[in-house]
Amino acid sequence: MSSSGLRQCIRDVSPYLILLVAISTLGPLQFGFHLAELNAPQDVVSCRVHQYQSVSSRLSSALSYISSSASRDNSQVATSSALPDCIPMEDAQFAVVSSMFTLGGLAGALGSGPIASAKGRLLAMRLTSLFYIVGSIIETLGASVAMLAIGRIFSGVGAGAATVIVPIYISEVAPPRERGTFGAMTQVSINVGILATQTMGYFLSYGSAWRWILAAGIVIAAVQGFGLLLVPESPAWLAANKSATQARRVLQRIRGKNYDIAEETAAWDDSAVAPEEEGLLDEPSAPGLRRDSNTSKASGKNGGHLGFLEVVRDPLYRPALIAAVGVMCAQQLCGINSIIMYSVSLLRDLLPINSALLTIIISAINLITTVACSPLPDKLGRKTCLLLSIFGQGTSALVLALSILFETKILSAITVLFFVAFFAVGLGPVPFILASELVGQEAVGATQSACLGANYVATFLVAQFFPIINVALNERFGGAGWVYFIFTALAVLCGLFVLWRVPETKGKKDVDEVWGRTRRLD
CATH class of the missing domain: 1.20.1250.20 (MFS general substrate transporter like domains)
Known part of the structure; x- marks a missing residue:
């Protein structure tokens, strides 16, 4: 900035x-x-x-004091609970x-x-x-x-x-x-x-x-x-559903007494008070599709608020829904939660430092890189950041699989850190903002819910089957790390999907411009 x-x-x-x-x-x-x-x-x-036990014994005195004022040793803390x-x-x-x-x-x-x-x-x-x-x-x-x-x-x-x-x-x-x-x-x-x-x-x-x-x-x-x-x-919800006057009072309080809110509230008198203008995301920087006779038959339903089935059935919105849902799935299928949820048990015997400590380092790097990379989507573009992130995670997954397989512990530890850092470049922040830039306000609510729903399905697949597949592959082929070859392949597929099906939204003034440069929606 x-x-x-x-x-x-x-x-x-x-x-x-x-x-x-x-x-x-x-x-x-x-x-x-x-x-x-x-x-x-x-x-x-x-x-x-x-x-x-080694961690417990090192920290027993400090932790027992914090955990129970009635107990002074670690064994008493462990056995004092009825649970x-x-x-x-x-x-x-x-x-x-x-x-x-x-x-x-x-x-x-x-x-x-x-x-x-x-x-x-x-x-x-x-x-x-x-x-x-x-x-x-x-x-x-x-x-x-x-x-x-x-x-x-x-x-x-x-x-x-x-x-x-x-x-x-x-x-x-x-x-x-x-x-x-x-x-x-x-x-x-x-x-x-x-x-x-x-x-x-x-x-x-x-x-x-x-x-x-x-x-x-x-x-x-x-x-x-x-x-x-x-x-x-x-304020946007109040203007659309309650009172524009009340919405202005709330917005003025949020902005401060001397802030001019006229530009933000200019449209509220005319249309924002009506329910048909209310969408799940009210973002002037990503205005909705033009409401003309050729836009969509569905746009007149539900007071301008489209449901999931209406969005799926309408060919106008279907490409955007596919792109947004696909990116949300890619966020999980590239393997980030294999590290976030299972890194301690996965890396316990593979790395040269305590795996729980490494997990703290991983989480800190994830936070730092997310903050540091937050301006990148506005500078490099959403699609560019997604492709960089997927390529980086896919490459890291491949190197991680090989380093674990050949027991190169230092390389494994470093690669895990890069794996998480590349996630913050694009796959971390971009999917949460992409839906509002790919569809108009009348469809963004259904699209956003569908995206998060798909994200949780993909997260469930990783959470449920990653440890099972990891153990099965290790027993079948011997050694460890084989599961990350799967994440490498998934990263390739996700990269091809983003390359072919996701348009760039950076610098586009509205949804029509986003899709008009990539494909026709009629």
Whole structure:
């Protein structure tokens, strides 16, 4: 960002706006937190305690003081709870527990769009905090595989809804010139959650102390719930569904007393008050398709709000839906969650340093590179960043497979870091903003929900089958690392898909211009 652009950003952004973004992004933060919460303590949770005794013994005095004021030694902490220290699980059972989070996420992603549209963004975000609290409580008190799975389903519902609603809310409260920057905060907050839970896992992976990791989710969700009492409804939603006057008051409060909101609210008197102008994303920088007689027969249904089946059936929107859903699937199929969710157990015996510590380093690099690379989509283009990211992850997967196979430990550790860094270049942030730039406002709600739904399906496939396929390939061919040849092949396929089916949206003034330069939609 140039110095003039930075000064403009400072003028546009009020402290109140920063507070709203900080509170709302606690939702995606918990997505990252719950996604990775079982990674570091996996062997402890599943009763393979002996593998973490060295960490436990080193930290017993400090952790026992924190965990229980009534106990002064580590063994007392481990046995003082009425809950079991661990829950016996095989790899397949652990995979089921992990993947239940993504099934809940799928339900939350598909169901949150209609609620946010009909009842408002604020109510929908408050419901996510409720699901997070319930899920975290069940997980913390879980004494069986079934209880852990049920808790993760509830947490997943909250996560799926949050990853749909929060980007919508942020796009509607952020200044138009800074929407790209603030849009990246969703991915940044996810990475903060991942880093937090991986760090806690490094210190609390012993005895029954892993339950403190899960209990932290209750605290975060409670903070989110109370914080949302300070958050107003989206001005764009108010203008479309309630009162333009009320919407202006809220927007003026968000921008500050001396900020001129006339340009942002110019269209509200004429059309934004009408329900047909209300979409799940209200972003002037990505205006909808022209409403003429040739646009779409479906555009007149549901007050201008199209459902998923209407978007699928309409040839006008189908190419955009395929492109957006394909990119969301590519985000997961290139293998990022094989590292985020299973890196400790996968890399435990393969790398020259403690794998739990390496996971913290990985999460930190993921966060740092996401922040550093957030301007790249606006500078290099969305499609270019996606292709760079996919190529980098595919190459890293190939090198990782070979380095693990030939037991080149230093190279394996370095390659894992590059694997995560390349994810932040494009596959991390771009899929969350692409849907709003590929379709008009009348279809963006259905498209966004479909994209997040596809993302959770792909995440479920990786979470459920990665450890099973990894073990099967290692037993079949001997050695380890064979599964990353599969991710290499998937990266090639994803790269070809992006190259052929995803248009560049950088610098395009509207959706018509995006698709007019690539293919006809009639």
